Amino acid sequence: MKREAHSITDSTLNALRSSLAGTMSEKRYAHTCAVERMAQRLGALYCPECIPELRAAALLHDITKEESLQNQLQLCEQFGIMVSAQDVLAPKTFHAKTAAARIRSDYPAFATSTVVDAVRWHTTGRADMTLPEQLIYLADYIDDTRKFEDCVTLRHMFWDADPAAMDEQARLTHLRRVLLCSFDMTIRSLIEDGAPISEDTFHARNYLLLQLA
Numbered sequence: 536m537k538r539e540a541h542s543i544t545d546s547t548l549n550a551l552r553s554s555l556a557g558t559m560s561e562k563r564y565a566h567t568c569a570v571e572r573m574a575q576r577l578g579a580l581y582c583p584e585c586i587p588e589l590r591a592a593a594l595l596h597d598i599t600k601e602e603s604l605q606n607q608l609q610l611c612e613q614f615g616i617m618v619s620a621q622d623v624l625a626p627k628t629f630h631a632k633t634a635a636a637r638i639r640s641d642y643p644a645f646a647t648s649t650v651v652d653a654v655r656w657h658t659t660g661r662a663d664m665t666l667p668e669q670l671i672y673l674a675d676y677i678d679d680t681r682k683f684e685d686c687v688t689l690r691h692m693f694w695d696a697d698p699a700a701m702d703e704q705a706r707l708t709h710l711r712r713v714l715l716c717s718f719d720m721t722i723r724s725l726i727e728d729g730a731p732i733s734e735d736t737f738h739a740r741n742y743l744l745l746q747l748a
């Protein structure tokens with residue numbers, strides 16, 4: 536059944552937030568709530584009509600993040616998610632796929648395509664990301680609980696330019712520049728760590744370069 540965004544309201548979001556409190560660590564819950572607040576702020580700038588779905592995606596984006604690799608693999612099997620050798624080398628990418636699948640099965644009232652896709656692509660990005668996908672990706676990177684140097688730099692880069700004062704086109708270009716910078720940072724740190732880079736991540740970066748050319 537196709538889910539309707541208008542069924543996502545303040546009261547269903549508040550109930551969802553409360554129900555998640557006992558399902559993850561305190562640190563993860565604080566991050567989750569901070570991503571929701573950042574998604575609300577970004578939504579107000581870029582897509583006011585998407586705010587309820589952005590908040591839902593933010594609340595649900597890391598629901599499987601704390602599962603062990605063994606549980607991730609079990610969830611993949613349960614939901615028919617293909618697992619490649621590359622995926623196993625980059626285990627942090629599993630939780631975006633398994634969370635998207637769990638939203639469909641366990642949180643059907645929030646399972647609009649906007650919410651599910653924003654969660655599915657929040658870790659790697661992809662080419663031609665939709666606006667809600669971009670906003671959740673960024674909200675996850677720059678939420679106010681993040682202390683990691685790259686996150687702090689990017690948070691400043693985004694807000695210090697005063698995007699609220701920009702016209703619509705300049706504001707979109709600003710978003711793309713900041714996202715490009717985040718993919719550059721992510722790719723650099725993956726290389727420094729000797730970790731594999733998801734092909735979706737370099738497609739995301741290349742697509743932004745094309746859009747900004």
Ligand SMILES: [Fe+2]
Pocket residue numbers: 596597600630657658
């Ligand atoms: Fe995540």
Ligand SMILES: [Fe+2]
Pocket residue numbers: 566570596597675
């Ligand atoms: Fe996250």
